[in-house]
Amino acid sequence: MINIFEVNETNKMIEHENLDVRTITLGISLLDCIDSDLDKVNENIYNKITNVAKDLVSTGAQIEKEYGIPIVNKRISVTPIALVGGAACKTPDDFVTIAKTLDKVAHEVGVNFIGGYSALVSKGMTTADENLIRSIPKALATTERVCSSINVGSTKTGINMDAVKLMGEIIVETAEYTKERDSIGCAKLVVFCNAPDDNPFMAGAFHGVTEADAIINVGVSGPGVVRTALKKARGENFEVLCETIKKTAFKITRVGQLVAQEASKRLGIPFGIIDLSLAPTPAVGDSVADILQEIGLERVGAPGTTAALALLNDQVKKGGVMASSYVGGLSGAFIPVSEDQGMIDAVTAGALTLEKLEAMTCVCSVGLDMIAIPGDTKATTISGIIADEVAIGMINQKTTAVRLIPVIGKGVGETVEFGGLLGYAPVMPVNTFACDAFVNRGGRIPAPIHSFKN
Amino acid sequence: MKKTIITVVGKDTVGIIAKVCTYLAENKVNILDISQTIVQDYFNMMMIVDANNSTKPFGELSDELTSIGTEIGVQIKVQQEDIFNSMHRI
Numbered sequence: 001m002i003n004i005f006e007v008n009e010t011n012k013m014i015e016h017e018n019l020d021v022r023t024i025t026l027g028i029s030l031l032d033c034i035d036s037d038l039d040k041v042n043e044n045i046y047n048k049i050t051n052v053a054k055d056l057v058s059t060g061a062q063i064e065k066e067y068g069i070p071i072v073n074k075r076i077s078v079t080p081i082a083l084v085g086g087a088a089c090k091t092p093d094d095f096v097t098i099a100k101t102l103d104k105v106a107h108e109v110g111v112n113f114i115g116g117y118s119a120l121v122s123k124g125m126t127t128a129d130e131n132l133i134r135s136i137p138k139a140l141a142t143t144e145r146v147c148s149s150i151n152v153g154s155t156k157t158g159i160n161m162d163a164v165k166l167m168g169e170i171i172v173e174t175a176e177y178t179k180e181r182d183s184i185g186c187a188k189l190v191v192f193c194n195a196p197d198d199n200p201f202m203a204g205a206f207h208g209v210t211e212a213d214a215i216i217n218v219g220v221s222g223p224g225v226v227r228t229a230l231k232k233a234r235g236e237n238f239e240v241l242c243e244t245i246k247k248t249a250f251k252i253t254r255v256g257q258l259v260a261q262e263a264s265k266r267l268g269i270p271f272g273i274i275d276l277s278l279a280p281t282p283a284v285g286d287s288v289a290d291i292l293q294e295i296g297l298e299r300v301g302a303p304g305t306t307a308a309l310a311l312l313n314d315q316v317k318k319g320g321v322m323a324s325s326y327v328g329g330l331s332g333a334f335i336p337v338s339e340d341q342g343m344i345d346a347v348t349a350g351a352l353t354l355e356k357l358e359a360m361t362c363v364c365s366v367g368l369d370m371i372a373i374p375g376d377t378k379a380t381t382i383s384g385i386i387a388d389e390v391a392i393g394m395i396n397q398k399t400t401a402v403r404l405i406p407v408i409g410k411g412v413g414e415t416v417e418f419g420g421l422l423g424y425a426p427v428m429p430v431n432t433f434a435c436d437a438f439v440n441r442g443g444r445i446p447a448p449i450h451s452f453k454n
Numbered sequence: 455m456k457k458t459i460i461t462v463v464g465k466d467t468v469g470i471i472a473k474v475c476t477y478l479a480e481n482k483v484n485i486l487d488i489s490q491t492i493v494q495d496y497f498n499m500m501m502i503v504d505a506n507n508s509t510k511p512f513g514e515l516s517d518e519l520t521s522i523g524t525e526i527g528v529q530i531k532v533q534q535e536d537i538f539n540s541m542h543r544i
Contacts, residue, residue, distance in 0.1 A: 002535060004489045004500040006542040007459055011531065065513055068533040251541045258540040 014069055017224035018286040019252065021259045022279050023073040024060050025115075025200035027207035027215040027272065028052050030079040038088040042101045045084070049076065049105045049114075052214050052269075057110040059266045063259055071259065072281075072421075076106065077205035077217075078116035086128030092135035099139035099146050106145040113188075115205030117148040120195070123157040123444065133163070136170050140185035141177035147188045147203035151195040153390040155397045159193070159445040164390065167191050168383030168439065172406055175375065179408035182416045186405040187338075187370065191386050193393030193400045198273050199329040204366075204401055215272035216264045217329060220256030221279040222248075224286045226316075230294040241295065242315045249276065249319030257324045275329030276320030277365060278312070280340035282423035288312075288333050289342025300343060301352030309333060310363035330399055332365020338418060338425035339370055347426050354385075354428055362392050367401040372416045372425040375408035382406065384435035387445075395448050457486065457535040458505045458512075460519065464528025466497040474501070474530070477522055481515065483508050497528065502535070 013019035033044035053076055060074040078084070081098055089095045099117055106114040117139060119129040136148050150167060153159035171186055178185035190204040197208020200217035207215070229248040233240050256274045264271035280288045289300040295308045313332045321327050335357065337343045346352035354371065361367045367389050373382075386402045393400030407416050410427050417424045462470060471490075478485060478501075487502040508515060516532040523530030 001487065001502065002459065002538045002542065004491065004498070007461055007500050007538055008498070010538055010541050011461060062513075065516060066534045067537040068531050069537060254540040255537060258536055262536075 011068070013222070013225045017222070017228050018281070018283055019222045019225050019255070020070040020072050021218060021256055022221040022277070023075050023200050023219040024056070024071055024259065024263050025075045025077055025205055025217045025219065026053055026056050026269065027077045027198065027211055027217055029207055029211060029213045030084045031209070034084055034087055036087045038094055038097060041085060041088045042097055045098065045101050046105055049078070050109060053109045053111070055267055059263060062266070063262050067258070069255060069259065073112055075111050075200070075202060075205065076109070076114045077200070077207045078102070078114065079207050079209065080116060080118040080120055082119035082126070082129045082132040083209065085132070086126065089128060089131055092131050092138070095132050095135035096139045096142065099135070099143050102146050103143035111145070113145050113147050113202040115147040115149065115202050116207060117146050118150060118206040120151045121160050121163045122151050122154040123160055125160070125163060130166075133166055133170055136189060137173040137177040137185065140174055140188050147205065149190040149192055149195065149204045149206060151192040152386070153193040153394050155194060155394050156447055158447040159387065159390050159394060161387065161439070161445055162442055164387050165380075165383050165439050165442070167386055168379040168381070171382050171404060172379045175406045175408050182418065183375070183405050183407045184418055187403065187418055187422050189403065191390070191402045193390040194398060196329055196399055200275050201277065201279065201330060203403065211272070212270060214269045216260055216267065216269050217272040217275065218256050218260035218263070219275040219277055219279065219329065220252055221277065222252040223278045223280050223288050223291055225252055226278065227285070227287070227291045227294050230291060238311070242311060245312060245315035246319035249316045250323045253320040253323035271326070273326045273328030274320070274324040276316060276324070276327055276331040277329070278316055278333040280334060280336065281421055282339055282341055284341055287340045287342035288335055289340050289346060293342065299349055299351035300346040301356045305356065306359050306363055309335070309360050313364055330365045334366055334369065335360055335364050336369035337371045337428070338416075338423040339421060340423070344423070344425060347428060354430060358388060358392070361389060361400055362396060366399065367393070369401065369403050370405070370422065370425065371403070372405045372407050372427045373430050374411045374427055375406050376411070377406045377430050378434070380434065380436045380439045381430060381432070383439040385430070387439070391445070455504060456506060458503050459533050459535050459538060460501040460503060461531045462497065462499040462523065462528050464497055464523070466492060466495070467526060470497060470526060470528060471499065473522060473526055474519070477519065478503060481508050481510055483515070
C-alpha cells in the first residue's frame with residue numbers, strides 16, 4: 001500500500017515544484033468536413049468540433065479535481081486547414097473565414113488555443129497551401145485563439161526554399177498586422193521542419209492526416225521537479241546526475257500517462273501519445289534554464305550549455321519512455337526564451353545569444369522558440385534564420401521549429417510583454433549581414449543523403 | 455476497490471483527527487488506514503479511505519473537507535489513489 005512519504009513526495013511536487021499536466025490536446029480530423037461550398041465547410045467544421053469536443057473542458061476539470069493535479073490547458077488540434085479548405089477557398093480571405101470559425105468554436109467549447117491553421121509544404125505548395133499561407137497575417141490578427149504552423153522541410157523531401165522565403169515575408173507581415181499588441185500574432189505562428197502529426201503543444205499542434213478521427217494527446221511538464229531533484233545531486237558525477245533525471249522524468253510521465261488514460265476513457269476517444277516534454281512557464285522555478293544551471297553552468301549560454309542540454313534531453317526521454325505506453329510529439333526539453341525566466345535572465349545578462357540558441361536546438365526537442373528580434377529585421381534575414389534552423393532538422397532527422405517575433409517599433413535592449421504563459425522577452429540582436437541573394441534563388445534544397453554520417 | 459487518499463497538513467491543534475473522522479463517519483466513508491507524523495512542528499496525516507459507499511459524490515466530499523480544513527487552519531486534500539500508484543509503483 002502507498003505510504004505517507006510517497007504521498008507527500010507527490011504532493012510536494014504539485015504544490016511547491018509546479019508539477020502539472022501542461023495540456024490535454026484533443027486532435028480532431030476535419031477531413032469529413034470538406035465541401036466545395038465555403039459556408040458549408042464552415043458549418044461542418046463548427047458542428048464537428050462542437051460535437052466532439054463538448055465535454056473536453058469539463059472532463060479535464062473533473063480529472064484535475066479527483067487527482068489533485070493541475071491540468072493547465074485544454075486544447076484542440078485539427079487537420080491542416082489548407083487540406084480542409086482547399087476545395088472551397090479560392091482566395092486568402094476565404095481561408096480567413098475558416099480561421100474565424102475555429103476561433104468561435106474555441107471560445108464556445110472553452111479551449112484556450114486551437115491549432116491546425118496549417119499547411120504542409122515541405123516539397124511544394126498547392127494553390128490552396130499558398131492561399132492559406134498568405135492569409136496567415138490577417139487570420140492571426142483577427143482571431144485570438146487560432147494557432148498556425150507551416151512545415152517547410154523534412155529529412156525525406158529536403159527544404160522548400162520558396163516556402164522559406166515566403167514565410168520570412170509572412171512573419172514580418174503578421175508582426176505588422178499586430179503591431180499595436182507587440183506583434184503578438186507571431187507568437188501564434190511556427191515554421192517547422194519534420195513536423196510531427198501528433199504534437200499536443202501549441203502553437204505547432206495540428207492533427208496529421210495519418211491520425212484517427214479523434215485522439216487524445218497529452219503533454220506533461222515539470223522542469224521545477226527535475227531541478228529540485230538535481231539539487232540533491234550537487235557535486236555528484238554524471239552517472240548519478242543522469243540517473244536522477246531519468247527517475248524524475250519517469251515519475252512525471254507516469255502522471256501524464258494516468259491523466260491521458262482517464263481522459264481517453266471518460267471521453268470515449270482513443271489515447272494517442274504522451275509528449276514527454278520539459279515545458280517551462282514564466283513562473284519562477286518552472287524553468288529549463290534553471291536545470292541547466294543546476295547541472296553546473298553559471299548561466300545558460302556558457303560553454304558546456306549544449307552538452308548539458310543534450311544530456312538533459314536524452315535522459316528525459318530515457319526516463320519517460322518506460323513510463324508511457326506510447327510516446328510521440330516533440331518529446332524533450334523546450335528552450336523558449338520568453339516563457340522561461342532563467343532564459344530571459346541569461347539573455348539580459350549577455351550570456352545567451354541567438355547563435356548559441358541555434359547550437360542548442362541541435363540537441364533539444366524543438367528550436368528557436370519565442371524569441372523577440374528587432375522590428376526592422378529584414379524578411380530575407382528571417383528567411384535565412386528559418387533556412388538555418390530547418391537545415392539542422394533536415395540533416396539530423398529531428399523536428400526543428402522557428403517562432404520569431406519581430407517586434408515592430410522596438411529594438412535591441414527593449415522588452416516585450418506577451419502576457420500569460422507566453423511571458424515577456426528582451427529583444428535580441430540579429431546578425432545584420434545580408435543573405436538576400438541566397439534566399440532569393442528560389443526552388444528547393446534537395447533531400448540529404450542518409451549515409452556517410454560525418 | 456477504488457481507494458481515496460486524504461492528506462491533512464498544518465499547524466497541530468486539538469481535535470483535527472476527530473473533526474475529520476466525524477465528517478467521514480457522517481458521510482459513510484470507511485477509514486482503512488491512518489498514518490500520522492509531526493514534521494518540523496507541522497501536523498502531517500494521511501488516511502486511506504473507501505469512499506465508494508459515500509452518500510455524496512467525490513467533488514462534494516473534496517470541497518467540504520477542504521472547507522473543514524480551512525475552518526481549523528489546516529490544508530486538507532482529497533485525491534484518488536491512482537495518482538500515487540502511477541508515480542511510485544511500476
